[in-house]
Amino acid sequence: MNKTYKLQLSKEEMKQYGYQVIDTIVEHFNTENTKHPVAYASREEMDDLFKIEAPKKAANYKDVLDFVTNKVLPNSNIVTHPKSYSFVPGPSNYVSVMADTLATGFNIFSGGWTASPAAAELEIVTMNWLLKLFKFPPIKGGGIFTSGGSMANLTALATARRQVCGDDFSKAIIYLSDQAHSSNIKAIRVLGFKKEQVRIIPTDIAYKIAINKLKNAIAKDRLEGFHPFCIIATAGTTNTGSIDALNDIAKICRAEKLWFHIDGAYGAAAILSKKGSQLLKGIEKADSLTIDPHKWLFQPYEMGCLLVRNHKWLHQTFTEKPEYLRDIEGNTSEINFYDHGIQLTRRFRALKLYMSIKTFGLSAFKKAITYSIDLAEDVENLLFCKIKLF
Numbered sequence: 001m002n003k004t005y006k007l008q009l010s011k012e013e014m015k016q017y018g019y020q021v022i023d024t025i026v027e028h029f030n031t032e033n034t035k036h037p038v039a040y041a042s043r044e045e046m047d048d049l050f051k052i053e054a055p056k057k058a059a060n061y062k063d064v065l066d067f068v069t070n071k072v073l074p075n076s077n078i079v080t081h082p083k084s085y086s087f088v089p090g091p092s093n094y095v096s097v098m099a100d101t102l103a104t105g106f107n108i109f110s111g112g113w114t115a116s117p118a119a120a121e122l123e124i125v126t127m128n129w130l131l132k133l134f135k136f137p138p139i140k141g142g143g144i145f146t147s148g149g150s151m152a153n154l155t156a157l158a159t160a161r162r163q164v165c166g167d168d169f170s171k172a173i174i175y176l177s178d179q180a181h182s183s184n185i186k187a188i189r190v191l192g193f194k195k196e197q198v199r200i201i202p203t204d205i206a207y208k209i210a211i212n213k214l215k216n217a218i219a220k221d222r223l224e225g226f227h228p229f230c231i232i233a234t235a236g237t238t239n240t241g242s243i244d245a246l247n248d249i250a251k252i253c254r255a256e257k258l259w260f261h262i263d264g265a266y267g268a269a270a271i272l273s274k275k276g277s278q279l280l281k282g283i284e285k286a287d288s289l290t291i292d293p294h295k296w297l298f299q300p301y302e303m304g305c306l307l308v309r310n311h312k313w314l315h316q317t318f319t320e321k322p323e324y325l326r327d328i329e330g331n332t333s334e335i336n337f338y339d340h341g342i343q344l345t346r347r348f349r350a351l352k353l354y355m356s357i358k359t360f361g362l363s364a365f366k367k368a369i370t371y372s373i374d375l376a377e378d379v380e381n382l383l384f385c386k387i388k389l390f
């Protein structure tokens with residue numbers, strides 16, 4: 001059979017293809033600082049470059065690869081660029097890029113234990129590293145890797161609703177500040193809450209949720225017969241990096257029996273630095289915590305993470321037992337991550353965090369985060385001096 005009818009390359013072609021891809025990536029890692037971090041292009045320009053009907057005939061694989069290298073890759077922002085200030089940065093690292101390549105190359109199914117005991121085990125192991133870092137209960141605690149912070153917030157709020165409200169959430173009220181990330185509102189909407197069930201609490205002059213206003217809103221809702229059930233605090237708001245008063249909110253949640261979710265997608269990784277761990281005191285009291293390794297833990301997209309105080313909460317929220325999965329259930333210590341979140345088929349995300357932490361060591365991550373904070377403070381001081389000069 002003519003090989004162009006098969007979705008395959010010869011072994012030699014595969015190697016050449018792969019070497020060219022690796023060369024392109026390595027060259028990018030070593031020259032990105034000299035490139036322009038932002039790509040500008042209109043829809044018309046992109047249509048002119050790329051718009052075609054799906055080709056019926058095969059093309060030369062080298063031509064396709066060259067076209068992508070020369071036309072697609074330069075027309076994207078470089079979010080790993082040291083001058084990428086216009087967007088939440090996406091610092092990456094080469095080891096994790098290669099880990100993603102291996103995970104994709106072997107197309108490992110990271111949903112159930114039986115499909116890949118090693119993938120499930122590495123997710124457990126890396127999750128335990130994160131649980132320890134955030135001082136969550138080591139054995140009882142749990143979590144799941146998601147595509148990003150938005151999915152982690154959605155997974156958290158679905159879990160909170162199931163645990164606190166059960167099936168009837170008609171009177172449930174959720175509280176978050178006017179600085180909370182939009183993904184939380186999106187999640188609330190996806191979960192079927194009405195607008196009237198959401199309280200957007202104003203922030204104080206430091207852009208932290210105003211504690212008295214939060215307490216008053218809860219008291220008013222109770223008086224009116226509603227069911228306050230969850231507070232979403234932010235550990236690092238996207239607009240200014242402000243951190244809500246986590247200990248105060250934890251106290252309110254304990255007294256009022258509310259679920260305490262913290263969205264730490266932007267800022268929680270700062271716990272690896274001395275200054276950050278001071279600022280994040282109280283983060284360990286959350287019932288659920290979103291972190292986003294594809295932001296400040298130097299992982300390539302897509303990698304978010306949800307941590308919970310009790311792994312059973314995830315299991316109780318997401319388990320479904322279709323017939324075809326019953327015979328691969330295994331014993332309870334053999335975790336099927338499809339029972340801990342929304343996705344059934346999942347890519348092997350844990351591998352990149354595992355390999356990069358194992359290769360560079362946690363201390364390298366600590367240094368990188370400490371350096372980022374020092375750098376931000378230097379820039380702030382510089383700006384402040386300039387403002388004073390003028």
Ligand SMILES: Cc1ncc(COP(=O)(O)O)c(C=O)c1O
Nearest residue numbers: 088148149150181183238265266
């Ligand atoms: C505080 C916060 N939460 C959630 C998100 C959403 O995360 P993702 O873009 O990974 O879905 C972001 C993204 O910037 C964020 O800053």
